[in-house]
Amino acid sequence: MSPKHEARLPLAFIPPGKEVRLAAFGDEIDALQREQLTAYGLAEGRPLKVLQQRPMTVILADEVELALEHAVARHIWVEKA
Amino acid sequence: MALSGIRRTRRWMPQIPETESSVTTPLTTSNAILLVGHPNVGKSVLFHRLTGAYVNVSNYPGTTVEVTRASARFDREAMLLDTPGVLSLPSRSDDERATMRALLEERTRCLVQVGDAKNLRRTLTLTALLAELGVPMVLALNMHDEAAARGVTVDLPALAKDLGIPVLATVATGGEGVAELIGSLPDACPPQALLRYDGEIEADIARASEIITRLAPHPYLAARGLAILYLGGDPEVTTWLHEHIGANYALLETLREQAARRAEGKLPALLACERTQAADVLTTAVIQRALRSSPLLAQRIGQYVVDPLWGIPILLAMLYLVYQFVGVFGATTLVGLMEEDLFEGILNPAFSDFVNSSVTIPWMAELLVGQYGLWTMGMTYALALILPIVSTFFFAFGVLEDSGYLPRLTVIANRLFALIGLNGRAVLPMVLGLGCVTMATLTTRILHSPRERLITIFLLALAIPCSAQLGVVLGMLGGVSFSAVLIWVLAMIGVLLLSGFLAAKLIPGQRIPLVTELPPMRLPILGNVLKKTGGRLKWYLIEVIPLFLLGTLIMFILDKTGALPGIIRIGEPLVSGWLGLPPEASAAFVMGFLRRDFGATGLFAMAHTLSPIQAVVGMITITLFIPCFASLMMMVKEQGLKVAVAMVAVIVPFAFLVGGLFNIALRAFWS
Numbered sequence: 152m153s154p155k156h157e158a159r160l161p162l163a164f165i166p167p168g169k170e171v172r173l174a175a176f177g178d179e180i181d182a183l184q185r186e187q188l189t190a191y192g193l194a195e196g197r198p199l200k201v202l203q204q205r206p207m208t209v210i211l212a213d214e215v216e217l218a219l220e221h222a223v224a225r226h227i228w229v230e231k232a
Numbered sequence: 233m234a235l236s237g238i239r240r241t242r243r244w245m246p247q248i249p250e251t252e253s254s255v256t257t258p259l260t261t262s263n264a265i266l267l268v269g270h271p272n273v274g275k276s277v278l279f280h281r282l283t284g285a286y287v288n289v290s291n292y293p294g295t296t297v298e299v300t301r302a303s304a305r306f307d308r309e310a311m312l313l314d315t316p317g318v319l320s321l322p323s324r325s326d327d328e329r330a331t332m333r334a335l336l337e338e339r340t341r342c343l344v345q346v347g348d349a350k351n352l353r354r355t356l357t358l359t360a361l362l363a364e365l366g367v368p369m370v371l372a373l374n375m376h377d378e379a380a381a382r383g384v385t386v387d388l389p390a391l392a393k394d395l396g397i398p399v400l401a402t403v404a405t406g407g408e409g410v411a412e413l414i415g416s417l418p419d420a421c422p423p424q425a426l427l428r429y430d431g432e433i434e435a436d437i438a439r440a441s442e443i444i445t446r447l448a449p450h451p452y453l454a455a456r457g458l459a460i461l462y463l464g465g466d467p468e469v470t471t472w473l474h475e476h477i478g479a480n481y482a483l484l485e486t487l488r489e490q491a492a493r494r495a496e497g498k499l500p501a502l503l504a505c506e507r508t509q510a511a512d513v514l515t516t517a518v519i520q521r522a523l524r525s526s527p528l529l530a531q532r533i534g535q536y537v538v539d540p541l542w543g544i545p546i547l548l549a550m551l552y553l554v555y556q557f558v559g560v561f562g563a564t565t566l567v568g569l570m571e572e573d574l575f576e577g578i579l580n581p582a583f584s585d586f587v588n589s590s591v592t593i594p595w596m597a598e599l600l601v602g603q604y605g606l607w608t609m610g611m612t613y614a615l616a617l618i619l620p621i622v623s624t625f626f627f628a629f630g631v632l633e634d635s636g637y638l639p640r641l642t643v644i645a646n647r648l649f650a651l652i653g654l655n656g657r658a659v660l661p662m663v664l665g666l667g668c669v670t671m672a673t674l675t676t677r678i679l680h681s682p683r684e685r686l687i688t689i690f691l692l693a694l695a696i697p698c699s700a701q702l703g704v705v706l707g708m709l710g711g712v713s714f715s716a717v718l719i720w721v722l723a724m725i726g727v728l729l730l731s732g733f734l735a736a737k738l739i740p741g742q743r744i745p746l747v748t749e750l751p752p753m754r755l756p757i758l759g760n761v762l763k764k765t766g767g768r769l770k771w772y773l774i775e776v777i778p779l780f781l782l783g784t785l786i787m788f789i790l791d792k793t794g795a796l797p798g799i800i801r802i803g804e805p806l807v808s809g810w811l812g813l814p815p816e817a818s819a820a821f822v823m824g825f826l827r828r829d830f831g832a833t834g835l836f837a838m839a840h841t842l843s844p845i846q847a848v849v850g851m852i853t854i855t856l857f858i859p860c861f862a863s864l865m866m867m868v869k870e871q872g873l874k875v876a877v878a879m880v881a882v883i884v885p886f887a888f889l890v891g892g893l894f895n896i897a898l899r900a901f902w903s
Contacts, residue, residue, distance in 0.1 A: 182497070182498065182500070182501060183324065184747075185501055186320060186324065186500060186501060186504055187319060187320075187324075187747060188747065189320070189501070189504050189505065189508060190319045190320035190354070190357070190504070191319070191354070191747070191749065192351065192353055192354045192357075194505065194508050194509075194512075202535055203535065203538070203539065203540075205540040206538075206540055206543070206643060206644065206646065206647055207538075207643050207646060207746070209535075209538060209643070209750070213350070213351050213353055213354070214350040214351055214379070214382050214384060215348075215350075215351050215354070215749060216531075216534065216749065216750040216751075216752075217747065217748070217749055217750065218538070218642075218643045218746065218747070218748050218749075218750055219745075219746075219747050220646065220655070220745040220746045220747070222745040223745050223747055
């Protein structure tokens with residue numbers, strides 16, 4: 152799925168401290184990884200907070216901290232919360 | 233119950249009872265109570281509370297890699313099973329498959345779903361699937377203290393009413409709510425379904441259920457639950473149905489293919505998405521979140537630890553503390569007390585006097601207390617030199633595990649590990665390997681792909697010294713000079729990166745990007761760390777003492793039969809010519825075949841006769857040399873005989889090659 156809306160940005164580009172909403176997973180994320188991310192609680196429409204971007208993207212989803220490599224975070228599209 | 237009462241099985245098979253507890257409750261009549269839930273929610277701590285049996289528990293996901301069983305404290309007729317954490321079902325990873333197999337093969341009395349109270353949405357997503365299995369259930373919302381600290385309140389009565397099962401709040405580490413949980417087990421009942429799937433999917437589920445009910449009804453699990461798992465592509469359920477339906481299996485297969493085509497190949501994702509939505513609705517109805525103005529201290533510390541600026545200084549400080557505790561306190565102070573004061577000062581002279589005065593056969597006295605004596609060499613090495621070092625290492629590792637630091641280490645190490653085709657998750661077995669390579673080889677099961685496991689096991693076998701060996705190496709080279717230690721460390725890191733880089737290029741497959749949960753930083757509980765250290769030490773000693781004694785016996789026989797001088801002569805061109813070591817060092821390499829640290833200790837014993845270059849070359853070679861016999865056996869178990877033999881065939885010549893090259897280079901540039 153490519154970004155259809157201008158306000159959508161890859162998760163890897165969001166500055167730390169910002170709260171966003173997950174918009175869509177890119178096509179580059181395969182079915183298995185998509186299932187894994189969904190199991191971690193990352194689903195379309197869910198709010199999340201970016202904690203840091205280096206050395207990896209670290210987010211807070213609900214009360215769970217997740218670390219994602221940029222190779223993954225680049226293909227997760229988010230929009231304003 | 234004693235630790236010996238625990239049995240770990242990858243696959244449940246009816247077996248002859250082997251422990252006291254299982255004698256009273258043979259598996260054929262056992263009532264299994266399964267603890268299931270996400271990784272790192274406290275299942276193993278709860279298991280310990282409910283059975284008294286201790287299993288390896290850590291503050292990082294994936295610690296439980298096999299199903300563990302023990303008799304329940306509160307009901308000797310019941311058998312409790314601790315299953316590996318499942319990120320989601322249908323199963324995908326090895327540990328999820330192990331849990332699914334337990335669900336399929338056990339005579340389940342009830343399921344206790346252990347969930348993280350502060351992450352109710354995720355817990356209920358799993359409940360949405362487990363509820364379809366039609367098995368009596370209880371939901372334990374664990375770590376509710378952490379949820380409360382974050383302002384999360386769950387309306388337990390409302391949730392219990394919606395699910396139709398007992399729901400309890402627990403803090404397993406402190407024992408809170410455990411008695412209530414035990415009291416609620418008789419009230420366990422099959423939960424109400426959380427959702428009906430969309431029209432077409434629901435129709436497919438009904439058709440699959442009908443086929444399963446007609447052709448292969450499961451004795452404990454509902455056909456509808458199996459149908460949902462089957463349509464979601466669960467490999468274990470697929471195998472079970474294939475085996476039990478037989479020739480008519482094609483009916484089910486065709487049904488799944490048609491459903492998958494209609495869903496454009498996204499059927500498992502669609503099913504998972506609907507469960508997530510149902511869990512979302514229920515969560516919103518029963519949860520309240522208080523607004524918090526600032527993050528908790530534990531969260532702040534957790535963030536500093538993986539901060540690009542602070543992460544590395546914190547890592548270095550942590551390494552320094554571990555070095556002070558293990559390398560200085562363990563390997564110097566405690567070893568000094570044990571070896572010089574206790575063994576050489578008191579025990580060995582007393583035991584030697586006793587043996588020499590009471591054993592009249594000279595060779596037998598020598599076998600016990602001679603140069604290669606079972607007591608003076610085997611037991612002294614194992615207890616005086618190795619035990620203090622591994623004890624301090626396992627304690628330090630336990631503290632790091634329970635603090636939640638190790639998953640954060642995977643984030644810091646990720647970039648480095650990307651160079652060798654791995655992701656940061658491999659840092660966990662690697663660090664554990666610094667304690668015991670055998671144990672670490674088993675822990676590679678937390679890695680997600682066979683390729684990652686193969687590379688990590690190879691690197692563990694080649695370039696990761698275990699704590700016993702590390703202590704000997706640091707003790708010996710530290711006595712030479714700091715430069716000697718530095719050369720050895722750089723040699724190991726260089727070999728690790730180079731061989732990892734080559735292995736990643738040669739072994740086919742893709743690197744998997746790291747996605748990992750970072751559990752909260754917690755203050756480790758001393759009692760838990762001590763229990764864990766005790767469990768690991770017991771495991772280690774059971775493994776190490778027989779091998780040390782066997783090694784000593786072999787050395788004694790080789791010495792007495794005159795074979796040792798022969799081996800020293802045969803090994804001379806390689807050991808003296810290529811490595812530049814004294815001919816007697818061959819004996820250390822013979823010992824090294826049994827245990828690397830045993831070999832290293834052999835070199836240590838002749839330290840005063842070695843030059844600085846010989847000490848460094850000897851230690852580099854013996855570190856790269858094949859790991860101990862026990863870890864070789866573990867390699868065979870995990871990767872098969874062929875792969876293990878191939879690894880040894882690469883590692884042994886490689887160790888001598890690198891050792892020789894360092895001999896040449898150091899003689900040319902370091903004097």
